[in-house]
Amino acid sequence: MTPRDHDLADESPAVAENEAVNRREFLSECLKACQLAAPVLLGVIRVPLLEAQESESGGYDPAEHLYGMGIDVSKCIGCGQCVAACKSENDVPLDSRHFNTWVERYVIGDNHVVDVDSPNGGMDGFPPVATEGGIRRAFFVPKLCNHCASAPCVQVCPVGATFTTDDGAILVDDEYCIGCRYCIQACPYGARWLHPEKHVAAKCTFCYHRLVQGLVPACVEVCPTGARVFGEVERRSTPLARFMRFNDIQVLKPHLNTKPKVYYANLDGEVR
Amino acid sequence: MQGFIYPNEFELYWGLLIVVYPYVTGLVAGAFILASLERVFNVKEVQPTYRLALLTALAFLLVAPLPLLAHLGHPFRSYEIFLTPNRQSAMAMFGFVYAWYLMVVLLLEIWFDYRKDLVLWYRNETGWRRWVHYALTLGATDLSEKSLRFDDRAGRWITIIGIPSAFLLHGYVGFIFGSVKANPWWSSVLMPVVFLFSAIVSGIALVLIIYMIASMLRWKPVDMRCADKLAAFLFYAMVVDVSLEMLDFIHRLYESEESIGILTQLIESRLFISLVVLQLALGALIPLTLLGLTSPALSKEPIFKVPDELRRLIYLASAILVQIGIFSIRWNVVMGGQLFSKSLRGLTVYRLELFGLEGLLMTMALLALPFVILWVLVKVLPPWPEAEAELPEPGAGADELPSATLP
Amino acid sequence: MARLPSLRGPKVPQQVPRLVAVFALAAIALIAARYFLVPASFGEKGHYRAAALDTIVAREKQYAGQQECALCHSAIMDARLAGNHQGVACESCHGPAAAHAANPVEAKPSVPREREFCPRCHAYNPARPTGFPQIDPVAHNPLAPCVSCHDPHQPEPPVTPESCSACHRQIVSQKAVSHHATLLCTTCHRAPDGHKTSPRTVRPGKPSDRNFCGSCHSADASSPQQIPRINLRTHNPRYVCWQCHYPHYPETS
Known part of the structure; x- marks a missing residue:
């Protein structure tokens, strides 16, 4: 096994930027230039990450943000703290079949057989690898709702009970959802589930209640290795922007054109 | 469970009731298309089943939304689909497609077709029957020749609108599944078309069964010209249906996308009985062979000349097998699409419960309910030829008219 | 039953106004239902109930940050x-x-x-x-x-030459848990003073051949007994050691 050298990756010039990201940035810049010249200026001098959330009027203005998450697969140690934190922060049932976020372990043997597991969503960590023969590659992949820019779940909701906020989070209206589960079927990532007591669709909210207070999502807060990076997709000087400049970025199931806003670095081709 | 599935996939989110829903709407669309054969395409042989087919379609259409309703997490919020439909959602259109089909197509066609009889029945009857029939005329009791001609013309036009509407109704159900790009088992442009033709197959087979059993219960002879013609249409529709399914199958196999591995596993293990045995062998090949060998309507010289009694039995058996097959198709679509993980790395299992809103008993009840409704409809609106009232001679007393005879 | 006189004269069949009335009633019912039942804040921001955001924002946080x-x-x-x-x-x-x-x-x-x-x-x-x-x-x-042994707030092992770890922290932390944990950086590398001020131009020295590793690991080396031994002559002689073994964490390769 060769060591992964993060220092080297960090020193390399920023050539890794994604084409799609460029385009999105360009389009949004045009839009902003047309509509909101003043807020853009304010946005540029704003302190990065979630430290300066208050808009001029004092309240939180979703139109000034667009959130995304970066995940560095090579930094995830599979401790499962994110899963546990998510469950407690968002009141997710503590059973083994409902998760807003979970961690998968991929073990690719010398025989090229791909073995994936996620016992209890990775919440209690992972048992030792039960292998016959050698391991070619092995790694952990945290998963969550991708908060897609063109989200199939929002498209299919018959009543408008799931929606995209101005700051890019996909949320569910508990009091309006009829519980038809079409959104669960439409999600390619298995990120949605039906709440066993509320009988409505449930999912990751990017911890929306924390974002408006200027806090990062609970999973990002507790991640001990910085494998999860949270922040603004559109602005230039933010941890997420840096993450996307210094890494080759991939998204999950790009062929479905859902335009995820969860960006993976060092993602293996076997991950689905 | 076998292989890896996403943790949120342990539960199958669409159960048996969602199998029943496309099955029932398919029967509606199929029965209606059969009825339109007589009206629009003037196939005189199937005339005895015209009104029966319309009432069958209505009975099943009234039940169609119930499995959906029972399956919802919040049934009492279902009205939201009419109030704030998401125009981008295929499912949001359900309310409108359903309302269009029920109000504009089926009820109107039945109304125009029955209006003359309703008025005459109302004039000759006493008691509750009289008032029910009067209410159903909506007060439009004009039986002038011009008025009756309007009924006929309107009915014909509605049938013409009705055929694309029936296609819409069931093609739309297919679209709900076929447009889910996240699911390789569902995502296919052929899905609406396959749904449509399987709907026609199931509708014809259902009317054939109901017609034969109703004749038996009423001690009336089965019109063999009608039965032969129905069987022939059933055969043709099945040929198209099976060809489309095979096209879909071969297309998937030839394209051999990322998902082919897990789908092959799915068919070989979880769906073997319901797809290979029930859907293909029992539900398609055997009825096709039986009908093809015996139906005199397919060719002047059928391979086997079979006496009427035996032929009736063969038709009935084939139609029942076809129903099993079509139900299996719905099962294989709805369940098949959920039995494999979207990670394409594993299979899960469906745990059928007996009781509860989405259980087996509920399903049986929902499948029996249309027959109860049909029984009531037949009582109120007898579809049999002998029940049709004759127009009174000018000046003749109403009492001398034949009243409706009921089974 | 008296026939209702048609408003538009005899040309419109009686059925038409009756049906129009029924459909008008249905339409009015739908419009009335929409008026009374659609939530007030629906559509304010998009095709959803804007008030839902307030409920979601009001959730209590568990993690303080x-x-x-x-x-x-x-x-x-x-x-x-x-x-x-x-x-x-x-x-x-x-x-x-x-x-x-x-x-x-x-x-x-x-x-x-x-x-x-x-x-x-x-x-x-x-x-x-x-x-x-x-x-x-x-x-x-x-x-x-x-x-x-470890202070959770400062868990690193005690021996860490600051002059090296300032830049090479990751290598240091790898080595610290490996079998080579006790080796000093200078056991294998020679770092001229200039390397600290101009790390790119003044490079540290690295071992150049198999014999360097062999001084501990060859069968005839006079090193402590528990150190794994190989026969330098027969053990993959076409390669230098670090092509297969990562010296800062040798047991993983």
Whole structure:
């Protein structure tokens, strides 16, 4: 096994930027230039990450943000703290079949057989690898709702009970959802589930209640290795922007054109 | 469970009731298309089943939304689909497609077709029957020749609108599944078309069964010209249906996308009985062979000349097998699409419960309910030829008219 | 039954106004239902109930965030930020502490001192990134609670030449948990003074041939007995050692 050298990756010039990201940035810049010249200026001098959330009027203005998450697969140690934190922060049932976020372990043997597991969503960590023969590659992949820019779940909701906020989070209206589960079927990532007591669709909210207070999502807060990076997709000087400049970025199931806003670095081709 | 599935996939989110829903709407669309054969395409042989087919379609259409309703997490919020439909959602259109089909197509066609009889029945009857029939005329009791001609013309036009509407109704159900790009088992442009033709197959087979059993219960002879013609249409529709399914199958196999591995596993293990045995062998090949060998309507010289009694039995058996097959198709679509993980790395299992809103008993009840409704409809609106009232001679007393005879 | 006179004269059949009335009633019912039943805030921001956002925003947080912790525990925070756990937030180990932040006396966060806790991150697992400090919990000082040797807020092993680790922290932390943990950087590398000021132009020295590793690992080397031995002549003679073995963490390759 060769060591992964993060220092080297960090020193390399920023050539890794994604084409799609460029385009999105360009389009949004045009839009902003047309509509909101003043807020853009304010946005540029704003302190990065979630430290300066208050808009001029004092309240939180979703139109000034667009959130995304970066995940560095090579930094995830599979401790499962994110899963546990998510469950407690968002009141997710503590059973083994409902998760807003979970961690998968991929073990690719010398025989090229791909073995994936996620016992209890990775919440209690992972048992030792039960292998016959050698391991070619092995790694952990945290998963969550991708908060897609063109989200199939929002498209299919018959009543408008799931929606995209101005700051890019996909949320569910508990009091309006009829519980038809079409959104669960439409999600390619298995990120949605039906709440066993509320009988409505449930999912990751990017911890929306924390974002408006200027806090990062609970999973990002507790991640001990910085494998999860949270922040603004559109602005230039933010941890997420840096993450996307210094890494080759991939998204999950790009062929479905859902335009995820969860960006993976060092993602293996076997991950689905 | 076998292989890896996403943790949120342990539960199958669409159960048996969602199998029943496309099955029932398919029967509606199929029965209606059969009825339109007589009206629009003037196939005189199937005339005895015209009104029966319309009432069958209505009975099943009234039940169609119930499995959906029972399956919802919040049934009492279902009205939201009419109030704030998401125009981008295929499912949001359900309310409108359903309302269009029920109000504009089926009820109107039945109304125009029955209006003359309703008025005459109302004039000759006493008691509750009289008032029910009067209410159903909506007060439009004009039986002038011009008025009756309007009924006929309107009915014909509605049938013409009705055929694309029936296609819409069931093609739309297919679209709900076929447009889910996240699911390789569902995502296919052929899905609406396959749904449509399987709907026609199931509708014809259902009317054939109901017609034969109703004749038996009423001690009336089965019109063999009608039965032969129905069987022939059933055969043709099945040929198209099976060809489309095979096209879909071969297309998937030839394209051999990322998902082919897990789908092959799915068919070989979880769906073997319901797809290979029930859907293909029992539900398609055997009825096709039986009908093809015996139906005199397919060719002047059928391979086997079979006496009427035996032929009736063969038709009935084939139609029942076809129903099993079509139900299996719905099962294989709805369940098949959920039995494999979207990670394409594993299979899960469906745990059928007996009781509860989405259980087996509920399903049986929902499948029996249309027959109860049909029984009531037949009582109120007898579809049999002998029940049709004759127009009174000018000046003749109403009492001398034949009243409706009921089974 | 008296026939209603048609409003538009005899040309419109009687059926038409009756049906129009029925459909008009249905339409009116739908419009009325829309008027009364659609939630007030629906459509304010998009095709959804804007009031739903208020409900979601009003959810209570469980995790306070480390900025909140620093308000009272700044000394511990400073110590942590100086060590290898600088990226590990307080609540990563101590659990959700919003209740503690709101009521410091009554609600206390957890303090995990048991030996089972640290291996959640630090037990050896082949899927963990190479270089991440991992131990075998069975063999690594069995029975001793981790905190008896490691300060969780500053967990690094004591021997770390600052002059090297300032830039090469990752290599240092890899080596620290490897079989080469006791070797000094200068055992293998020669670092001229200029390397500290001009790291790109003045490069440190590296071993150049197999014999360097052989001075400990060859069969006839006079090194301590437990060190693994090979026959330098027959052991893959076409390669230099570090083409297969990573010297800063040799047991992984």
